[in-house]
Amino acid sequence: MAATPALEVRDLQKSFGGVPVLSGVSLSLFPGQVTGLAGENGAGKSTLMKIATGQLHQDGGEVLIDGEVVSHADPILVRKLGVAIVPQELAPYPDLMVYENLFVGRELRGRAGLLDRRAMVVQARSMLSELGVDVDPTTRMNRLSVALTQIVEIAKATTWGAKVLCLDEPTSSIPDREVERLYAVVRKLKQQGVAMLYTTHRMAEIQELADQVVVLRDGRLELDCPLADTSEDGIVRAMIGRDLGSLFPQLTPASEEVGLKVRGLQLERGGPKVDITVNKGEILGLGGLVGAGRTEILEALFGIRRSVDGAVEAAGRAVPRNAPAQAIHRGLALVPEDRKGAGLVLERSVLDNGSLPHLSSFSIGGWIQARKRRTAVGLAMKSVSLRARGLDQTVGTLSGGNQQKVVLARWLTQTAHVLLLDEPTRGVDVGARGEIYTIIRDLAASGLAVLLVSSDMPELIGLSHRVLVVRAGGLAGELRRDDLDRDDAQEKIFRLASGQPTDVSAESPLPDSAAAEPGHSLDHPQRSSS
Amino acid sequence: MSTATATRPSDPSAPDEAPPAPTWNRTRIENLLIRNAMALVLLLVIGYFSYKSIRFATLPNLRTILIAAAPFALVALGQTLVILTGGIDLSVGSIIAISAMTGAKLVVARPEYLWLAVAAAIGVGLIAGLINGLIISRLNVAPFVATLGMLTAASGFAYVIGGGAPINGLPNEYGKIANTDILGLRAPVLIMIAGFLILGVVMKRTAFGLRIYAVGGNRTAAEVAGVNTRRTLTSVYALSGALAGLSGVILSSRVISGPPNLGSGYELYAIAAVVIGGASLMGGRGTVWGTLMGLLLIQTLNNGLDILVVPAYWQKVISGVLIVSAVAVDMWANRRATT
Numbered sequence: 001m002a003a004t005p006a007l008e009v010r011d012l013q014k015s016f017g018g019v020p021v022l023s024g025v026s027l028s029l030f031p032g033q034v035t036g037l038a039g040e041n042g043a044g045k046s047t048l049m050k051i052a053t054g055q056l057h058q059d060g061g062e063v064l065i066d067g068e069v070v071s072h073a074d075p076i077l078v079r080k081l082g083v084a085i086v087p088q089e090l091a092p093y094p095d096l097m098v099y100e101n102l103f104v105g106r107e108l109r110g111r112a113g114l115l116d117r118r119a120m121v122v123q124a125r126s127m128l129s130e131l132g133v134d135v136d137p138t139t140r141m142n143r144l145s146v147a148l149t150q151i152v153e154i155a156k157a158t159t160w161g162a163k164v165l166c167l168d169e170p171t172s173s174i175p176d177r178e179v180e181r182l183y184a185v186v187r188k189l190k191q192q193g194v195a196m197l198y199t200t201h202r203m204a205e206i207q208e209l210a211d212q213v214v215v216l217r218d219g220r221l222e223l224d225c226p227l228a229d230t231s232e233d234g235i236v237r238a239m240i241g242r243d244l245g246s247l248f249p250q251l252t253p254a255s256e257e258v259g260l261k262v263r264g265l266q267l268e269r270g271g272p273k274v275d276i277t278v279n280k281g282e283i284l285g286l287g288g289l290v291g292a293g294r295t296e297i298l299e300a301l302f303g304i305r306r307s308v309d310g311a312v313e314a315a316g317r318a319v320p321r322n323a324p325a326q327a328i329h330r331g332l333a334l335v336p337e338d339r340k341g342a343g344l345v346l347e348r349s350v351l352d353n354g355s356l357p358h359l360s361s362f363s364i365g366g367w368i369q370a371r372k373r374r375t376a377v378g379l380a381m382k383s384v385s386l387r388a389r390g391l392d393q394t395v396g397t398l399s400g401g402n403q404q405k406v407v408l409a410r411w412l413t414q415t416a417h418v419l420l421l422d423e424p425t426r427g428v429d430v431g432a433r434g435e436i437y438t439i440i441r442d443l444a445a446s447g448l449a450v451l452l453v454s455s456d457m458p459e460l461i462g463l464s465h466r467v468l469v470v471r472a473g474g475l476a477g478e479l480r481r482d483d484l485d486r487d488d489a490q491e492k493i494f495r496l497a498s499g500q501p502t503d504v505s506a507e508s509p510l511p512d513s514a515a516a517e518p519g520h521s522l523d524h525p526q527r528s529s530s
Numbered sequence: 531m532s533t534a535t536a537t538r539p540s541d542p543s544a545p546d547e548a549p550p551a552p553t554w555n556r557t558r559i560e561n562l563l564i565r566n567a568m569a570l571v572l573l574l575v576i577g578y579f580s581y582k583s584i585r586f587a588t589l590p591n592l593r594t595i596l597i598a599a600a601p602f603a604l605v606a607l608g609q610t611l612v613i614l615t616g617g618i619d620l621s622v623g624s625i626i627a628i629s630a631m632t633g634a635k636l637v638v639a640r641p642e643y644l645w646l647a648v649a650a651a652i653g654v655g656l657i658a659g660l661i662n663g664l665i666i667s668r669l670n671v672a673p674f675v676a677t678l679g680m681l682t683a684a685s686g687f688a689y690v691i692g693g694g695a696p697i698n699g700l701p702n703e704y705g706k707i708a709n710t711d712i713l714g715l716r717a718p719v720l721i722m723i724a725g726f727l728i729l730g731v732v733m734k735r736t737a738f739g740l741r742i743y744a745v746g747g748n749r750t751a752a753e754v755a756g757v758n759t760r761r762t763l764t765s766v767y768a769l770s771g772a773l774a775g776l777s778g779v780i781l782s783s784r785v786i787s788g789p790p791n792l793g794s795g796y797e798l799y800a801i802a803a804v805v806i807g808g809a810s811l812m813g814g815r816g817t818v819w820g821t822l823m824g825l826l827l828i829q830t831l832n833n834g835l836d837i838l839v840v841p842a843y844w845q846k847v848i849s850g851v852l853i854v855s856a857v858a859v860d861m862w863a864n865r866r867a868t869t
Contacts, residue, residue, distance in 0.1 A: 304753055328756040342754050345747035347814050356744055356755040363737045370735070410755075 004067045006031050006195035007052060007083060007164045013060030014047055014219075021047045022219045024061070029164055029195040034186065036210030036227070037199045038239055040399075040429035044219040045199045046088075049166045052197070053085040054078030065164070084157035085166040088199075092141045092149055099124035099137035102156050127159050128152075131185050147178035151185050158189060165189065166197045171205060183208060201429060203232050215239055240431040247430075248462035249438045252445040254282035258316070259449025260301075260418045265310030267293075267300050272474030273310070278418070278449035280315075283440065285464030286453045287493045293473035294453040295337060298420045301451075302334040303327045314449075315417040328357055333411030337422040337453075339400070343407040346396030350388055351377050353395050354410040361414055380412040381405070384439050401432025408439060419443060419450045425459060437463055457490050469496035567863035568808060568820070571856050572827050579834035586837050593716070599829040600718035601626075602799055603822075604777040607725050608659075608770030609800040610821045611733075615746040615766050616813025617673035621662060621680035622774040622800060626793025627688035629655040629778035634697040634704075634788025641701040648707070652775040658684055659771015663764035677767075681797070688790040697788035708783035718780045725773070730818045742766060746813030803828055806856050827856060 005028035014022040022044045029035055039045050050056040052063060057073035064070065065081045092101055099120050108123070110116035124137035133151050141149065150170050157165055167186075171179050186209055189196065198209060206213060206227070213230055215223035215238040223230065223238040259280040264273045274297060278284045286294045299305035301312055303324040312319040319330045336342040344353050354377035355362055362373035378391055384405040388398055395406055404424065411419070424440065425433045440463065444450045454460045460467060467479045477496040483489060563570060580587040605622045612619040633651030637644055658680060665676045691697075710717045733739035741762045744752040753759050774793075782788050806824030809816025831852060835845045 302754075324753065325756040325758060334754055336754055338750075341748070342750040345744050345751050345814065347747050348743060352740055352743070356740070356752070356757065359737045359740065359757075366736045366738055368735055368737055368740065 003030055005029055005064070006066060007197075008064040008067075009048070009052060009061065010064070011061035012048065012051060012058050012063075014044075014051060014056070014058050020219050022051075022058075025216065025219070025221050026061075027214055027221065027224055029197055031163065031195050032190055032193045033211045034190055034196045034198055034209050035212040035214055036206035037197055037214050037216065038201070038206060038235055039216035039222075040239055040431055043216040043239075045216055046168060047219075048216065049085055049168055049197065049199065052164075053083055053166055055085075079160060079162075082161055082163035083166070084160060084162035084164070085168065086150070086153045086157055086170060088168040088170075090146075090149055090153055092153065094140070094142035096141055097138050098128075098135060098141055098144070098152055101141050101152060102127065102137070102159065106160070127155055131155055131158075131188055133181070133185065145178060147174040147181050150174060150182060154185055154189075158194065162194065164195045164197070166199075168199050169201065170198070171200065171202065179205075203235065206235065207232070217241060236430065247434045247437060247458075249441040251283070251441060251463075251465060252281065254444075254465055255280040255447070259314070259447075260451065261311075261313040262301065263311045265297070265300060265307055265312065267296055267305065267307050267473060269308055271308075272472065274473075274475060276451070276468065276475075278451055280417075280447045280449055281444050282465045283444050283450040283452055283463055285460045285467040286451065286470055287457075287460050287467050288470035288476070288497045290455055292470045292497065294470045295422055296473065297470065298334065298422055298451065298453060301327070301418075302332055302420055304334075331415060331417035332420065333357070333416045333418065334420045335404075335407050335411075335422060335424055337426065339403055339407055339427070344395050344403060346394070348395060349392045350381060350386070350395055350398075350406055351391040353406055354381060354391070354413065357410055358414045376413040377410070380409040383412060384409040385435070399429075399432070401428045401436065404428055404432070404436060405439070408436070408443075412443075416448060419448045421450065421452045421454075423454055423456075424452070425454075425456065457493070460493070461489050467493060469493055471497055471499060564863040567860050568806065568823050568827070568856065571859060572823060572830065575827065575830055575834065575852075579830070579837065583834075583837050586834055591833065591837070593719075595826075595829050595833045596719045596722070597716050598833065599825055600716070600722040601777040601780050601793075602796065602803065602829070603722040603825055604725055604773040604780075605770075605793075605796050606800040606803040606821050606825050607729055607818065608773035609797075610804050610807070610809065610816060610818055611729070611742055611766045612673070612770050613746075613801070613804050613809050613811060614733075614742050614813060614816050615763055616749070616811075617666065617763070617767070618801065618811070619659075619662065619677050619767060619770045620674065620797050621658065621677040621684060622770060622777075623793045623796040624681045624684035624688065625655045625658045625771050625774035626778035626781060626796060627790055628658065628684045628691070629775035630782035630792045631688045631691040631697060631788045631790055633779055634700055634782055635691055637701060637704050638697060638699055641703070644701070644703055647704075648779050651779050652772055655775020655778065656768055656772040659774070660764065660768040662771065663767030666767060667760040667763040673767075685790075685794070688792075692788060692790045694790075696790065700782075700786050700788070702786070704783055705786035706783075708780045721776070721780070726818060726822055733818055738762070738765070743814060746815075748814070799828065802853050806853060806860070808860055824856075828853070 007029040010026045012022045012025045013020070025044070025048060027035070037045055037048070047056065051058050051073070054070070054073045054075040054077065062069050065078070065083060070078060070081070093104065102124050103120050108116045108119045110119070121137050128135050128137065131151065133148070135144065135148060135152070141152070144152065154165070154167070170182055174182060186196065186198070200206060210227050213223060213225060213227050213235060214221065215235060217239060223235065257280045258277055259282070260276065260278040262274060262276040264275065266273050276284070286297065288294050296305055300307040303322050303326065307321050310321065312321065314330045314332055317330055319332060320326045340346060345356070351374065355373050362369055362376065374391060381388070381391065386405045386409065387402055395403060398406065421440065425436055428436060440450060452460070452464060461484050464484065465481055467484060469476045469478070479489060479492060483492065576587070585591060605626070608622065609619055629651040632654045633647045636647035636650055662677050662680050665671050666673050708716070708718050712720055733742070741752065741757050744755070744757055745759050745762050749759055778793060781792050803824035804816065804821050805811065806827055807816060807820025807822070809820060828849070831849055832845065835848060840848065
């Protein structure tokens with residue numbers, strides 16, 4: 001390739017606290033080309049992007065923008081040179097308008113130095129329409145869906161004059177149905193000659209958008225070739241260093257004994273009543289649209305969300321409602337959807353996090369019995385083959401998959417009867433995902449009743465003995481294992497979940513959202529709660 | 531790393547091999563110094579004062595520093611726990627006053643029940659703290675607001691108890707509480723040492739301590755793990771109130787009277803000590819030992835500047851600048867240590 005790369009990195013080296021994160025990574029981004037950057041969590045993708053955009057300084061190697069060496073890490077300088085990043089965790093100003101978000105930091109001023117709002121609105125409108133997005137610039141940012149928020153952030157970056165754009169997992173929190181809108185924007189930018197580095201976990205996205213594929217593993221470049229020269233399997237193999245095999249383990253048959261019995265659970269007066277029975281050893285999936293009330297059911301069972309009526313029994317013993325400590329005592333365990341927000345105390349150690357739910361069983365009169373606690377937590381963590389430097393490692397420094405293992409295993413220090421799982425593999429990479437499925441299967445096989453909420457259709461269908469579909473807080477239908485094995489399982493779940501397929505597009509708050517394709521996704525555009 | 535990659539199919543970010551055995555090389559020593567930056571700052575300050583004045587580094591002067599530190603120490607200990615939960619307790623200064631006034635009033639009325647008056651004074655602090663805690667944990671009022679309200683209200687009460695004037699005529703026995711020597715140490719100093727030891731162990735070895743860290747680190751996660759976060763929060767504020775009450779007894783015993791403005795401004799000194807000690811105002815990070823370090827730094831500064839006969843107003847300026855610089859050094863050191 002004769003052209004000068006818009007951005008080039010040569011032989012990058014970076015370590016944190018002696019642990020190498022990047023070892024000798026070189027790659028080039030060319031104008032009008034999308035480079036898909038794949039790799040598992042912890043492979044070094046984010047570090048690479050941070051170095052490329054001047055947020056981190058490399059230990060060795062160099063960064064070149066338009067053929068010129070960038071001498072020191074300086075995000076402002078790098079942005080001036082035309083390299084921008086749209087981070088995974090977006091940081092919009094939710095209470096400001098869209099145009100204000102677009103112009104923060106380079107506001108247009110009129111006479112007397114006051115803000116020229118009208119000019120900003122006009123310019124914002126043309127910026128957005130250039131990207132093919134029909135959003136009124138005077139909408140409040142928090143009214144937009146995640147996808148549109150993402151697009152506004154991209155617009156912000158490009159209108160600063162970015163010639164190179166780093167997108168860090170832009171679709172990680174966007175429902176499938178909205179992903180197309182983002183693709184369209186990426187293609188537009190490509191036509192305009194922007195070079196893009198696009199990080200993702202999803203194979204489909206690489207196939208859809210990328211010209212060039214780059215795979216990192218353990219901080220090394222495993223693959224760098226045109227998309228046409230590789231296959232999906234090749235990419236996955238480069239990512240995890242082995243063949244994937246089947247993601248879902250063989251299920252073991254459930255027992256006849258009842259593990260969890262829920263009768264007439266009602267979250268609010270006049271609301272629907274929910275009856276659920278899960279046998280020991282059974283994995284019962286809860287399907288439904290995001291916002292249908294699945295998470296709420298789990299939280300009510302566990303007692304952290306108030307319920308007004310109903311009876312819950314775990315392994316034959318009544319579980320008091322609205323009392324999480326009692327629920328834990330009766331053998332209920334919850335793995336919440338928001339691992340970092342609701343699952344772990346990130347600054348504490350594996351040991352502390354692992355012992356928190358059953359703290360009283362490791363302490364006498366409030367005194368923690370150090371050895372007993374260490375042994376029990378150690379065993380539990382071993383049973384899920386946690387990879388950590390030791391029990392004293394801070395949980396925040398573990399990878400997503402390992403964090404999830406801690407959230408799971410901490411319930412296993414005492415006898416658990418019922419496992420409530422809410423989106424157990426969200427943000428977990430492919431390799432660890434299979435492992436977590438096996439752990440869930442093994443836990444069920446050991447006699448736990450498992451209730452699984454998942455918006456990932458293959459996961460729901462592949463891992464469950466049985467699926468109940470939730471709609472508007474109540475149960476809309478049931479699919480048994482033989483229903484799940486049929487090809488139309490996804491479509492059937494979707495139809496139950498939405499009442500009828502045509503309802504869904506009417507519910508959508510987007511002005512021009514594509515009509516929902518049945519069986520394509522169960523995600524609702526607003527992803528704030530499920 | 532490179533040899534291990536072949537056997538490790540996934541999760542490169544979390545190596546499972548044991549960390550290499552520590553060796554005494556330059557980076558390790560550097561790290562050690564950086565980790566203990568605040569102790570270094572304290573040593574520098576001590577070194578400077580010892581060099582400037584022969585009266586500084588003497589045993590009697592150490593006693594003076596510790597005696598002056600004791601009432602602050604109790605308040606700072608309570609504040610440490612509160613700040614670890616992500617809260618703040620602005621009311622401790624007024625709680626000192628209201629406890630001291632209660633104790634003084636009771637002991638003047640019935641001198642024969644001295645210890646009952648002391649218990650009542652601490653009890654008043656406990657109740658004020660309990661009210662703080664209940665308002666914060668049950669009504670979800672922000673700790674800043676709730677304790678600001680208590681700061682104002684309790685101060686008002688302190689004046690009400692004394693009818694707007696200090697309470698005088700306390701029996702001599704009351705004055706002995708803070709001025710008795712046991713094992714060569716003044717009683718408040720012993721109480722301070724005991725307080726640090728007890729809470730140091732509580733934070734490290736008990737379920738209560740871990741729950742405080744958990745609530746401060748991530749309240750939602752603590753709730754999901756079955757921690758009774760409301761109870762934890764309430765106890766922490768109640769404890770802070772009771773310690774302020776004890777501090778009030780010591781201070782009023784020292785002056786053998788009950789001035790209604792006793793302890794005013796202590797809350798900010800206590801917060802400063804905790805923050806200098808490396809605690810995060812967001813909660814979840816900090817230790818009792820850090821607070822001890824911060825407290826000693828502030829007290830050493832005050833004492834040293836006194837000895838050098840620096841005018842009082844300049845002392846304030848210097849203390850203010852040094853407090854911020856000390857925390858800035860700590861922050862810088864922390865950044866060095868993590869990147």
